Amino acid sequence: MTDAAQNLTEQGTTGVSPRTQRLKARLRARYARETRFRWYGRAAIGVALAFLVILLGSIITQGYTAFYAHTVTLPVYMDPARIDRSYPQGANFEQIVAEQQIRRLSVQDDEQGTKASAMKALLSSELKFQAAKMIARQPGLLGQTVPVAAPLSDDAEMYLKGKITRDQPEDQRRVSNAQMDWLDRMKASGAVRAHFNAALFTKGDSTQPELAGLLGAVVGSALMLMVTALIAIPVGVGAAVWLEEYSPRNRITAIIEVNINNLAAVPSIVYGLLGLALFINFMHLPRASPLVGGLVLALMALPTIIIATRSSLKAVPPSIREAALAMGASRTQTVFGHVLPLAMPGVMTGAIISMAHALGETAPLLLIGMISFVPGVPHAIDEPVGALPSLIYIWENASERAFHERTAAAILVLLAFMIVMNAAAVLLRRRFERRW
Amino acid sequence: MIWIFLLLLIAFAVLAYVAGRALAVRRSRGAKSHSRPGQHGLYALSWVGAPALAMLIAASVFSTSIEQQMMRAGAPDSVAQLEPFRREAFFADARLVGAGQEARQIWPAPYAEDLPAEGRRAHRIAATLNWGGGVAALIAAVLGGLFVFTRIRPDLRARNKVEGWITGVLFACSAVAVLTTLGIIFSLVIDSLRFFSMVPITEFLFGTKWSPQIAIRADQVGSSGAFGAVPLFAGTFLIMAIAMAVAAPIGLFSAVYLSEYSGKKTRAMVKPALEVLAGVPTVVYGFFAALTVGPALRVFFNGIGDMLIGGPLNGLGIYLSLVQNQMALVAGAVMGIMLIPFVSSLSDDILNAVPQSLRDGSYAMGATKSETIKKVLLPAALPGVAGALLLAVSRAIGETMIVTMAAGLAAKLTLNPLETVTTVTVQIVTLLTGDQEFNSPKTLAAFGLGLTLFVVTLLLNIVAMRIVQAYREQYD
Numbered sequence: 001m002t003d004a005a006q007n008l009t010e011q012g013t014t015g016v017s018p019r020t021q022r023l024k025a026r027l028r029a030r031y032a033r034e035t036r037f038r039w040y041g042r043a044a045i046g047v048a049l050a051f052l053v054i055l056l057g058s059i060i061t062q063g064y065t066a067f068y069a070h071t072v073t074l075p076v077y078m079d080p081a082r083i084d085r086s087y088p089q090g091a092n093f094e095q096i097v098a099e100q101q102i103r104r105l106s107v108q109d110d111e112q113g114t115k116a117s118a119m120k121a122l123l124s125s126e127l128k129f130q131a132a133k134m135i136a137r138q139p140g141l142l143g144q145t146v147p148v149a150a151p152l153s154d155d156a157e158m159y160l161k162g163k164i165t166r167d168q169p170e171d172q173r174r175v176s177n178a179q180m181d182w183l184d185r186m187k188a189s190g191a192v193r194a195h196f197n198a199a200l201f202t203k204g205d206s207t208q209p210e211l212a213g214l215l216g217a218v219v220g221s222a223l224m225l226m227v228t229a230l231i232a233i234p235v236g237v238g239a240a241v242w243l244e245e246y247s248p249r250n251r252i253t254a255i256i257e258v259n260i261n262n263l264a265a266v267p268s269i270v271y272g273l274l275g276l277a278l279f280i281n282f283m284h285l286p287r288a289s290p291l292v293g294g295l296v297l298a299l300m301a302l303p304t305i306i307i308a309t310r311s312s313l314k315a316v317p318p319s320i321r322e323a324a325l326a327m328g329a330s331r332t333q334t335v336f337g338h339v340l341p342l343a344m345p346g347v348m349t350g351a352i353i354s355m356a357h358a359l360g361e362t363a364p365l366l367l368i369g370m371i372s373f374v375p376g377v378p379h380a381i382d383e384p385v386g387a388l389p390s391l392i393y394i395w396e397n398a399s400e401r402a403f404h405e406r407t408a409a410a411i412l413v414l415l416a417f418m419i420v421m422n423a424a425a426v427l428l429r430r431r432f433e434r435r436w
Numbered sequence: 437m438i439w440i441f442l443l444l445l446i447a448f449a450v451l452a453y454v455a456g457r458a459l460a461v462r463r464s465r466g467a468k469s470h471s472r473p474g475q476h477g478l479y480a481l482s483w484v485g486a487p488a489l490a491m492l493i494a495a496s497v498f499s500t501s502i503e504q505q506m507m508r509a510g511a512p513d514s515v516a517q518l519e520p521f522r523r524e525a526f527f528a529d530a531r532l533v534g535a536g537q538e539a540r541q542i543w544p545a546p547y548a549e550d551l552p553a554e555g556r557r558a559h560r561i562a563a564t565l566n567w568g569g570g571v572a573a574l575i576a577a578v579l580g581g582l583f584v585f586t587r588i589r590p591d592l593r594a595r596n597k598v599e600g601w602i603t604g605v606l607f608a609c610s611a612v613a614v615l616t617t618l619g620i621i622f623s624l625v626i627d628s629l630r631f632f633s634m635v636p637i638t639e640f641l642f643g644t645k646w647s648p649q650i651a652i653r654a655d656q657v658g659s660s661g662a663f664g665a666v667p668l669f670a671g672t673f674l675i676m677a678i679a680m681a682v683a684a685p686i687g688l689f690s691a692v693y694l695s696e697y698s699g700k701k702t703r704a705m706v707k708p709a710l711e712v713l714a715g716v717p718t719v720v721y722g723f724f725a726a727l728t729v730g731p732a733l734r735v736f737f738n739g740i741g742d743m744l745i746g747g748p749l750n751g752l753g754i755y756l757s758l759v760q761n762q763m764a765l766v767a768g769a770v771m772g773i774m775l776i777p778f779v780s781s782l783s784d785d786i787l788n789a790v791p792q793s794l795r796d797g798s799y800a801m802g803a804t805k806s807e808t809i810k811k812v813l814l815p816a817a818l819p820g821v822a823g824a825l826l827l828a829v830s831r832a833i834g835e836t837m838i839v840t841m842a843a844g845l846a847a848k849l850t851l852n853p854l855e856t857v858t859t860v861t862v863q864i865v866t867l868l869t870g871d872q873e874f875n876s877p878k879t880l881a882a883f884g885l886g887l888t889l890f891v892v893t894l895l896l897n898i899v900a901m902r903i904v905q906a907y908r909e910q911y912d
Contacts, residue, residue: 041693238609267834277623360717
């Protein structure tokens with residue numbers, strides 16, 4: 001303001017003096033600085049949002065291809081000379097099918113059978129299980145030609161999804177030109193068909209990417225979260241109720257409060273070390289089990305639940321407590337009959353958000369042993385399991401390229417679970433939150 | 437087994453409630469009762485349930501170590517003389533044989549004969565302990581029941597007693613927080629002390645060579661490990677510094693813009709988006725760093741390197757063209773992205789706590805908005821912002837997944853962001869997820885590192901929280 005005022009008086013008497021010019025220039029510079037500063041802020045937010053878009057975009061573009069897969073359906077002549085009726089799983093079905101398929105595509109094989117083994121490399125070992133199962137169930141199929149359906153191998157899949165292309169030099173890719181031609185012909189003839197990848201959601205982990213699914217990890221994570229919720233929510237709410245409604249103002253209370261604030265900031269990997277030393281090495285609970293995982297995550301989630309519960313207890317107005325006490329209710333009756341029910345929406349919101357957070361926690365799980373390969377779908381809380389986040393870590397480390405798209409797909413599934421949980425929390429808050 | 441006992445316990449407790457309630461109604465016939473029948477029932481429930489539950493918990497916590505003690509005490513001489521590691525393997529196989537399964541390994545002559553007998557003994561001990569725990573719980577329940585059912589009378593202050601139990605349980609819940617801290621400290625300190633008895637603490641804290649290879653056989657080549665953690669501290673510091681260089685300016689500027697400039701609409705859009713960034717699990721950031729940012733930056737630097745080769749900066753060009761995916765820059769930058777919402781939301785709170793009168797005073801003197809922010813707001817908020825940044829530093833030091841997936845394992849003492857470095861957390865994961873030999877310095881080193889990490893982050897958090905607290909009080 002002072003600048004502008006001086007500006008006016010000087011303009012009135014002497015026109016545009018050097019002093020006025022100086023002042024004007026200074027004002028312009030100040031406004032320019034102001035504009036620049038504003039743009040720094042915009043740029044910072046833009047960069048942060050750009051990171052978010054790149055992060056999600058890169059995962060979606062890498063992962064969406066895992067949600068469809070190709071199945072090959074081939075007519076197989078069940079050669080009685082090569083398949084033992086009493087022990088069908090001993091037969092080399094992949095070789096049989098590959099040789100027949102080579103002939104069907106009228107490719108001349110050499111003496112070593114390299115063409116047949118190249119064809120075999122395009123088929124998944126699942127083909128063998130499917131065929132052996134058919135023979136075991138219906139031995140009458142021997143000597144007949146029956147259609148057998150199975151996934152393609154991961155390399156073939158990568159070619160059909162365009163992750164391996166013909167522009168790469170042939171010796172640097174895992175699918176040769178001849179194999180590509182066969183796949184194209186099989187696709188044109190309708191033997192290879194693309195469809196929704198249901199196996200991703202109905203199967204457990206596997207060493208072969210085309211057979212690996214998420215169900216085992218999802219169930220493992222669910223069992224673990226169940227243990228976490230059963231322990232962390234009651235204990236956390238109880239602790240918060242004691243601190244907010246019962247605790248006397250003394251040193252013990254102060255120590256507990258400082259403790260909870262510090263626990264909230266302890267790195268997650270330290271909780272993993274605690275779980276390893278206490279639950280596994282001292283108490284000898286089963287390694288990599290949902291029980292141990294759930295206990296560790298419960299200890300981690302505890303401070304968050306306590307803090308959230310305390311703030312929603314604080315939001316209940318004192319008049320409610322006073323009214324209940326005035327009617328002759330005891331403190332416990334007041335708290336459990338009136339205060340806690342009124343604080344429940346906030347408590348549940350906080351609990352759900354902390355469960356969503358626990359679902360994505362990885363580092364402590366690695367230390368308690370959830371890093372090894374667990375096939376199949378778990379059904380007990382004291383057996384080794386895999387969890388979704390640790391499966392992401394394991395698949396990311398796998399050397400097969402086909403696991404990369406599945407890792408991204410697993411991330412999308414994990415994020416979907418977290419979005420659903422957070423949305424539930426937001427809805428709960430919107431629907432039930434009460435302001436006094 | 438424990439599940440059956442727990443179900444039995446619940447059945448007993450419900451029974452005690454019903455019985456206590458009925459008893460209270462019967463005994464108070466005609467007289468005026470102090471408490472309501474349901475409260476008598478709850479009182480009976482707590483005296484039947486609590487001692488039995490305590491027994492079951494104690495049994496399940498201690499049974500395995502007691503079992504091991506008993507197995508060791510009664511073992512034949514040949515087995516007792518085995519090395520601890522082999523002995524435990526023998527007992528594990530004995531348990532399998534006792535349960536009617538195959539042993540996992542083939543045991544030589546003296547041991548193989550002991551195996552079935554030891555298996556039966558293991559089976560017997562396990563069954564004894566199992567039933568022992570259950571019977572102890574049952575006795576506790578019966579004793580508690582005897583105590584409580586004689587006391588149910590109209591003038592018993594059952595409500596006050598039940599409320600006493602409830603208060604006790606609630607206090608126990610809050611004590612869990614303290615017990616967790618004690619558990620962390622004990623488990624870290626005990627194993628760290630064992631580590632420091634093998635490796636001097638000065639060598640650990642000041643040694644500059646880290647290669648925790650301990651041979652299984654004594655004569656193996658390169659059998660001695662080196663446990664100097666300075667390269668790990670340097671790597672952690674380097675990655676933390678890069679992360680803060682990304683997160684601090686972006687986080688601060690977006691907080692300033694959101695709290696001082698943006699309209700309500702922008703705020704309502706941007707804040708939830710930043711919260712999404714904060715909610716993404718760290719393993720997802722790790723995947724992003726390892727498979728997207730890493731290769732992209734490598735291609736970028738290799739491209740620059742290829743352009744420089746043959747020119748005046750030939751040496752630099754050759755270096756850049758050989759840069760690998762796993763470099764400190766990748767892990768640091770992605771960690772910085774992860775910390776942006778953390779820094780921004782904390783700074784936002786702190787800027788909002790600065791009283792409006794300070795802003796108004798500055799505007800009244802003719803200052804522009806940015807001048808007010810730079811000359812008045814930020815100096816006033818400086819302690820709080822410093823505290824927020826310290827909390828972010830503590831997070832960066834303790835962050836595990838991003839560095840495990842993107843930083844690498846080579847313990848190098850360097851400040852070059854294009855080199856592969858390793859951090860404290862990466863080494864903890866690496867040491868504890870490979871083949872573990874119990875009691876070897878290699879495994880125990882992880883606990884030494886964990887203790888260091890815990891102490892450093894704890895100090896940072898305490899200092900940061902003090903600063904933030906003092907700052908908040910300043911304007912209250």
